[in-house]
Amino acid sequence: MDTFNTIILVFDSTVRLSVPLLLACLAGLYSERSGVFDIGLEGKMLAGAFAGAAAASVYGSAWIGLGAAVLISIALSLVHGFASITHRGNQIVSGVAINFIAAGSTIILGQAWFKQGGRTPALASDGSRFESITLPFADALSDVPIIGQIYSELLSGHSILVYVAFLAVPLTWWILFRTRFGLRLRAVGENPGAVDTAGISVVWLRYRAVIFCGFLCGLAGAYLSVAQNAGFVKDMTAGKGFIALAALIFAKWRPINAMYACLLFGFLDALAIRFSGIKIPGLFEIPPQFMQALPYILTVILLAGFIGKAIPPKAGGQPYVKER
């Protein structure tokens, strides 16, 4: 029973840890499917996390925090769009710039406004944080072996953003493959010329894609600072935006695969936390640094060829210029 509990706990934290990855990964999926590479997921998430925590602490409402996170993240997306869609700039440079802006400005503004060394004030449990939701009958069922435990521990007891993130997966699949917008979005990332000659605006389509991207990055940021943690700490995204990008490639730009990829990375993170510093009897102690490095090592190994050929959207990274 003890082992089973441990497994449940590891899976439970897997879910929590994979949520920001999943939201960011889906964000990147919208953008990159439209042909706009976005290396600035990290920066948008970070800015969103800061704005979310700051607004939540000032106004005492998690929802206002969420709104602020989404708004600031969409604003940064539009900057990326303006540079790379309207002005046909280099998408990588623009994305890197957004990462730098977010990393620097969150610390400066945090220090200027709250004077806590770049942190935001800790959010109390008075509505200024997203609390975990207990699903119906969770308490009643918690004594039922296995199924009850899975239900009450693993499925119940997460914040609303966790459920939103996992619902976003089938929703994204449906948008991408069952709607007109999705068809055009996929087309514009492959051959913008085909979209243009069909009488559809390439620019407006790509702007909508980056707005979707900003929205989801905002959710990811808010989850980090207003739900998973109680406040903003500098650099709290810690490379999650880049892991999300890796997961996106790993998932070959497909939403369901993206969920599996993010769960895998979340799982490794959970293992790292659970088993860091554990002793293997008679042998040696696994150094915590190794466990922490594991997700990154795995990323390298997976991307180096274990996943087969991942073909990105063909027009990705290229600004669209009408041919002369």
Added chain:
Amino acid sequence: MAEYAIELAGINKSFGPVKANRDINLQIKQGTIHGIIGENGAGKSTLMSILYGFYQADSGEISINGKNTKINSSNDAIALGIGMVHQHFMLVENFTVLENIILGAEDSQLLSGSISKARSELIRLEKEYELNVDPDAIIEELPVGIQQRVEILKALYRGAEILILDEPTGVLTPSEADHLFRILEQLKAQGKTIVLITHKLREIMAVTDEVSVMRQGTIVATRETAQTSVEELAELMVGRRVLLRVEKGEPNPGEIKLSVQNLTVRDSRGIDMVKNVSLDVRAGEIVGIAGVAGNGQSQLIEAIAGIRAAKEGRVLLDGEPIDVTGQADPAMLRKRGLAHVPEDRHHMGLVLAFEESENSILGYHDNEQYLSGPMLNIEAIRDDAREKIEKYDIRPANCRLKTANFSGGNQQKIVLAREMETDPAVLIVGQPTRGVDVGAIEFIHKRIIEMRDAGKAVLLVSVELDEIRSLADRIIVMFDGNVVGECGPEATEGELGLLMAGVTNDKMAAAE
């Protein structure tokens, strides 16, 4: 119904200082096939892009079916019943046929309704015209001829009454082209108006009712096709008399200069693109390799030129073996007297951002004459470039000009001058006149024959059958990586066309 489907009056369009279209007046009758012919850069594509709403004219009037209209976007053009089949297909390659057809013409926010409607409409269109396509096939898995049909279906699905085709036969085999022409005739019989843009005179003569000739941005003449001739059209296009027939004497083949034995070349995907190919080229003869693009010709000449390592086989240059499966590289082969004019001058033949003089020695920059000590001798290089410009009539005659600013024909002459002037024993020429205008074609063909007459061994690869037939002394046909036949220059287009489609003599005999 109005007499004219399209009327253009006084259309002008400039790109910066370049006047792409000047004072164009054009009337195209309902229900006819109207050809527009002209050299590259004559402004044909610009004019059609204006008609399709891709660009807006600086001035001028457009009337469609007798009604004066403004076409501000492709949407307007589609609404007016204008459909366009672009030279480079505007298809999403990893989509199905159906998805491509409904893109931009979906009925509602959800796809399922549009897809099923498109499916039944497609079946109707397929019955009406000879346009068989599997609606669920993925585009990238279809041959180009079928992809082109999808483009036509796309236009018809949107209710096009006027169909513009931009250089539609560039990627087709002769039999596919004939099929296309049959489709066009059928569309015409249904009352559609068709505008055919091309630089191939033969096609114009084959299918059009009327033809307009463009030169330097203006329409210089419109003729009824039945009342004109290939010679007259060529003269109108170029502005002077052109020799369409290549004049050459009998070949005088000498000893074998280049011998390819059982060569197999595998591409990066692990597919054998050249399968056990053997051929000989003698001094003083031109051997032409015919075939539809993508049947291994490119890989074959790349392997011989040392650009791509072969998997198996031997190549003898002047009787001496060269290690094409490993050590061979272009620099070494160049030193041993093998010159190579690559098929794609932009990717392999030239650095477009360089000055003309730099490109005119590229690859030969280690030669003594261009060096002074460890440095390049810039003066010697420029003098050399000026000589080549003079001899090959490269225009503008300025060796300091950026190569990108030369026209296609002149860029090709830069490459030819570089490779031919080194006096090679063997010359490999890939697609010598692709994207080159008629005037320059004449010159290039003459130079290639002069090389032959000077006793060089010439291996020519071209997808233009006419070119192969008029230049080559022997023709080798490749299909799916194999040599499927060899014939003399007297072979008819029909015979070659069958071989290019992979129908060999044995198979024909078996069929009978």
